[in-house]
Amino acid sequence: xxxxxxxxxxxxxxxxxxxxxxxxxxxxxxxxxxxxxxxxxxxxxxxxxxxxxxxxxxxxxxxxxxxxxxxxxxxxxxxxxxxxxxxxxxxxxxxxxxxxxxxxxxxxxxxxxxxxxxxxxxxxx
Amino acid sequence: xxxxxxxxxxxxxxxxxxxxxxxxxxxxxxxxxxxxxxxxxxxxxxxxxxxxxxxxxxxxxxxxxxxxxxxxxxxxxxxxxxxxxxxxxxxxxxxxxxxxxxxxxxxxxxxxxxxxxxxxxxxxxxxxxxxxxxxxxxxxxxxxxxxxxxxxxxxxxxxxxxxxxxxxxxxxxxxxxxxxxxxxxxxxxxxxxxxxxxxxxxxxxxxxxxxxxxxxxxxxxxxxxxxxxxxxxxxxxxxxxxxxxxxxxxxxxxxxxxxxxxxxxxxxxxxxxxxxxxxxxxxxxxxxxxxxxxxxxxxxxxxxxxxxxxxxxxxxxxxxxxxxxxxxxxxxxxxxxxxxxxxxxxxxxxxxxxxxxxxxxxxxxxxxxxxxxxxxxxxxxxxxxxxxxxxxxxxxxxxxxxxxxxxxxxxxxxxxxxxxxxxxxxxxxxxxxxxxxxxxxxxxxxxxxxxxxxxxxxxxxxxxxxxxx
Numbered sequence: 001x002x003x004x005x006x007x008x009x010x011x012x013x014x015x016x017x018x019x020x021x022x023x024x025x026x027x028x029x030x031x032x033x034x035x036x037x038x039x040x041x042x043x044x045x046x047x048x049x050x051x052x053x054x055x056x057x058x059x060x061x062x063x064x065x066x067x068x069x070x071x072x073x074x075x076x077x078x079x080x081x082x083x084x085x086x087x088x089x090x091x092x093x094x095x096x097x098x099x100x101x102x103x104x105x106x107x108x109x110x111x112x113x114x115x116x117x118x119x120x121x122x123x124x125x
Numbered sequence: 126x127x128x129x130x131x132x133x134x135x136x137x138x139x140x141x142x143x144x145x146x147x148x149x150x151x152x153x154x155x156x157x158x159x160x161x162x163x164x165x166x167x168x169x170x171x172x173x174x175x176x177x178x179x180x181x182x183x184x185x186x187x188x189x190x191x192x193x194x195x196x197x198x199x200x201x202x203x204x205x206x207x208x209x210x211x212x213x214x215x216x217x218x219x220x221x222x223x224x225x226x227x228x229x230x231x232x233x234x235x236x237x238x239x240x241x242x243x244x245x246x247x248x249x250x251x252x253x254x255x256x257x258x259x260x261x262x263x264x265x266x267x268x269x270x271x272x273x274x275x276x277x278x279x280x281x282x283x284x285x286x287x288x289x290x291x292x293x294x295x296x297x298x299x300x301x302x303x304x305x306x307x308x309x310x311x312x313x314x315x316x317x318x319x320x321x322x323x324x325x326x327x328x329x330x331x332x333x334x335x336x337x338x339x340x341x342x343x344x345x346x347x348x349x350x351x352x353x354x355x356x357x358x359x360x361x362x363x364x365x366x367x368x369x370x371x372x373x374x375x376x377x378x379x380x381x382x383x384x385x386x387x388x389x390x391x392x393x394x395x396x397x398x399x400x401x402x403x404x405x406x407x408x409x410x411x412x413x414x415x416x417x418x419x420x421x422x423x424x425x426x427x428x429x430x431x432x433x434x435x436x437x438x439x440x441x442x443x444x445x446x447x448x449x450x451x452x453x454x455x456x457x458x459x460x461x462x463x464x465x466x467x468x469x470x471x472x473x474x475x476x477x478x479x480x481x482x483x484x485x486x487x488x489x490x491x492x493x494x495x496x497x498x499x500x501x502x503x504x505x506x507x508x509x510x511x512x513x514x515x516x517x518x519x520x521x522x523x524x525x526x527x528x529x530x531x532x533x534x535x536x537x538x539x540x541x542x543x544x545x546x547x548x549x550x551x552x553x554x555x556x557x558x559x560x561x562x563x564x565x566x567x568x569x570x571x572x573x574x575x576x577x578x579x580x581x582x583x584x585x586x587x588x589x590x591x592x593x594x
Contacts, residue, residue, distance in 0.1 A: 035451035036411050040191050040204045043544060049217055050186040070218025104207075104305070 025112075030120025033113050041103075044124050052103060058082050059122040063098075074100030087118050178264040178274065179593050180226040181208070182550035186217035189542030189553060190494040194447070194455055196542030197555045197591070199328050200489070202449065203408035206321040210307050210363050212296030213265060213272030224265025224273060230257040232589040234337035238582035241518040244337050253337045257589065260289060270297050287387035288353055290318055304365035311359050315352040316375060316400045316421050319359055324443035324461045325419060327352075330487040330501045331533050331559060338585040339519045342567050343505055343527030345465040345483050346437040347421045351398065353388045354378060359400065369417070371402040380429065395434045398423035404443075414446045426471065433470035440464050453493055460486040465507075472513060479508030481527060497537045504530040514567060516575035523575035526568025531580075535559040553593035561585045 034044070041052040048054050053069040060083070064076035078098050080086050090097045091114050093107045108114050178198065182189055185208070190196040192205030201209065208215055216222065233254040240250040248255070263275040276289035296309030317325040326348040344350065359373025377394030384390070404417030419441045424434040443461035448454075465481040473479075487501035507527045514522035537557040541547060566573045566580035573580055 032451050035453075036449070039452070040187070040202075043186075045544070048186070048544070050191075051215055051217070068219070 025115035025117070025119030027116065027119040027123045029113075030116035030118070030123075033108075033117040034120055037105075037108055037113075037117070041105075055121055055124060057125045058087070059084070059125065072098075072100055072102045074098050075102070084118050084122065087121065088114055091117065178226045178262050179550050179553055180222070180224050180262065180265045181213065184216050184222040184224070184265045187215075188544045188546070188549060190452070190544075193542070194457055194489065195491040195497040195537065195555075196494045196539045197537075197553065197593075199332055200323050200330075200457065201321060201328075202447070203406075203410075203413045206406070207307075207363075207366075207408075209321045210296065210309065210361070210369075211272075211298075212270060212294035212309055213274060214268075214270060214296065216266050222265060224263055224267065226262040226264055226594065228258065228260045228262070228591070228593050230333060230589055230591045231255065232257045232333075232335060232337075232587060234335040235586040236338050236582070237584040238578070240339060241576065241578070248337065255337070257333075271295050285387040288314070290315060290353075291356075292318055301364065306365065307363040309361050311361060311371075311373070312356070313359070314354075314356050315349070316347055316355075316357070316373075316398070317419070318352070319361070319371065319373070320402060320419070321369075322404065322406075322415055322417065322443065322445055322459075323457075324415070324417070324445050324459045324485075325441070326463075329459060329461065329485055330489070330499055331535060331561075333557070333589055333591065334533075334559070334561075335585055335587040338561070338587070339583045341505055341527070341529040342514055342520060342522060343481055343507060343529070345439050345463050345481055346423055346425075347419075347439040347441065347463060347465075348483065350391070351375065351377075351394065351423065353386070354383060354391055355394055355398065357398075357400065361402075363406070366408060367406055369402070369404040369406055371400075373400040374398065375400060375423075390429065392435075393426040393429040395424040395426050411450055412446070412448045414444070416444045418442050430471075433474065435471045436468040438466045440466075455489075455491045455494070457489045458487070460484075467508075469510075469513065473510050476508070476510045476512065479510060481505070481507035494543055495539055497535070497539070499533075499535045499537075501533040501535075502530075503533070506530075509568070518576040519574055519578055520567075521574045521576075522567035522569075523573055524568035528565055528568050529563065529580075530565050531561060531563035533559060533561045551594055555589075555591040557589045557591070559585075559587040559589070561587070 041050055042055045043050050044056050046054060046056040049066065049069045053066045060081065063078045063080040063082065064071040075098055091108050094101050094103050094105055179189070181192065192202060192208055194200040194202055235252050243250050244253060258278060258280065260276050260278040263273050266272050272294050274290065274292040277286060278289040279286050291314040293312040294309055296307055299306045299308055311319040313319045315327055317327040320328065323329055355375040355377050357373050357375030359371050361371035363369050375398040380390050398421060400421045402417065402419040404415055406415045407413060421439045422437065424436050426434055441461055441463040446458045448456040463483045467480060468478045470477060482505070484504045485501065487499055489497060489499035491497040505527055509525045511525040514525050514527055516523050535557055537555050539555045541549060541552050541554055543549065546552070562584045563580040564570065566583055569580070571579045
């Protein structure tokens with residue numbers, strides 16, 4: 001019985017570990033998500049702004065921080081710092097997080113895809 | 126040599142297509158095509174493809190590949206579709222962008238059999254090389270809501286600078302029922318040039334083709350017959366990024382105005398010509414599709430002679446699909462069918478009413494935004510008329526039938542136009558190899574013209590080099 005309980009606990013722990021790994025995200029797959037969902041409007045090259053600002057070094061960056069990019073006033077005044085949680089919320093429903101954002105994107109509903117994308121974006125520094 | 130090159134620079138753009146017009150002394154073109162085209166570019170300065178306008182790229186910070194499948198115009202991605210409907214006004218937020226671009230396209234044409242006579246204006250009856258088109262574009266954002274895609278073309282057949290495509294837009298985004306709705310007005314000079322989909326005549330495949338080869342005799346009115354001869358305004362809207370509608374009306378320019386802008390007057394538009402368009406568009410980022418219908422009604426006075434008019438009512442259905450994925454492998458399908466009802470009270474009063482149908486289907490695949498292959502199928506069918514489709518060497522019909530069908534295959538290489546491309550976004554080039562084959566031509570496979578020419582004799586090998594800056 002003791003062995004059985006131990007096995008179950010280890011199994012649950014294993015599932016949790018896998019689950020956590022998914023939550024952390026796969027940056028390699030995140031590059032594909034970026035290409036599919038983001039690259040039309042954003043570059044990952046430093047100082048390369050397109051319709052949207054460069055996402056190089058976005059993790060941990062305050063919103064509206066790129067001096068020569070023309071942000072919406074809503075984004076400049078949002079006071080957001082782009083932590084993983086904030087990025088996740090914004091990518092899920094941009095206008096729910098920053099009403100008045102100029103980003104014309106409906107949002108990415110797939111949590112796994114978001115996690116992978118955020119893992120990729122976090123790696124850009 | 127200088128004359129050859131000078132005369133080779135010519136080409137006229139009709140809608141999205143560039144047609145070579147034969148003219149000069151090219152009977153014995155010995156110079157290899159690429160060399161002649163490159164020398165022609167040097168001789169004439171820089172220019173741009175009629176449908177890929179680098180000033181848009183400089184204005185937005187986007188690479189050409191964002192708006193165009195294969196990194197070169199005019200095949201639009203969903204992003205490009207929205208940019209156009211937004212009035213060409215998206216920008217990177219910086220000032221000082223100059224809305225000017227240029228293009229040059231050079232080409233070489235070989236048909237399976239020599240034509241019965243020289244193509245004209247100095248070009249021979251086969252194996253003609255030419256610098257096809259030189260154009261300047263006034264294209265870009267003029268204000269927050271106003272943008273332009275205006276083209277002036279120097280063409281060799283007439284050796285004049287002429288007005289080409291015009292599309293001035295005002296666009297704004299409203300909230301209707303809490304949905305983003307783009308609303309705009311387009312002032313333009315060619316029915317369907319205002320459309321954002323590569324299914325309508327002005328923008329469908331092939332995006333560049335030879336004018337040195339014999340082409341089918343019949344075309345529906347909406348396929349460029351009114352291009353540059355009219356001016357019109359259309360009101361359009363895109364509701365919730367999905368529902369597209371456009372309603373416009375065109376009026377003919379006077380003969381004097383057409384002469385001033387060096388456009389062949391053709392037939393006079395009697396009254397005004399209404400144009401309409403409805404469509405559904407869905408952008409799912411990894412893929413996209415559209416479905417739509419469109420139409421044009423017009424009465425023409427042939428040769429501007431007062432009297433009875435020819436009456437046209439065109440109706441089209443179209444659809445497109447794009448698989449975009451990560452943009453490494455991009456697959457696109459475009460299809461359209463146009464039915465034209467005609468009452469030719471002026472040109473063919475004996476037959477009077479009839480119809481003409483045109484069907485097009487094209488499939489393209491592009492790898493790494495650089496290497497492309499496209500296969501297009503076309504079919505023209507309609508009522509017979511010994512008057513409209515009379516026998517004539519090469520271009521006529523022995524049977525009085527317009528029926529023509531065939532295919533066009535194109536391979537192209539576009540080395541620039543990506544984010545990390547050399548000299549982006551200034552350096553842009555496409556090299557292409559195109560082959561058009563005919564199963565039936567003007568009503569028959571064999572001796573279609575009554576002078577012994579067969580449909581396959583018009584099979585055309587066409588190579589081109591296209592520069593944009």
